[in-house]
Amino acid sequence: MKWVSHFWNDENFLKVLKNCYEALPDTGKLIVVEMVIPEIPGTSGADRSLLQNYLFVTNMNPKRNERTEKEFERLAKGAGFSHLRVACSACSFSVVEFIKKKATASTAATAAK
Helix, strand or coil, X not given: CECCHHHCCXXXXXXXXXXXXXXXXXCCEEEEEECEECCCCCCCHHHHHHHHHHHHHHHHCCCCCCEEHHHHHHHXXXXXXXXXXXXXXXXXXXXXXXXXXXXXXXXXXXXXX
């Protein structure tokens, strides 16, 4: 999913996450591309740019629900995902992986077949 979760409040986004969780195989993951707001604003140019973008988009649409990593984690757990990982971030984009469950050596070998 890309740039859509911010349109949903937590309740509706949780419903979507639960549906995705049910549709995924046991070792599956959901990839979400969204803005991930830092818990504590940083001082680097990238941090300032992200926060400027956040202020701009929330000013344009106050009903947007930009979330911190902890907020995404809470929703992931609520939907049943074992964990969440921010795979990478660039500018205002973050690639967030909602992982159904950690693959063990045997499940990873089975999934590779």
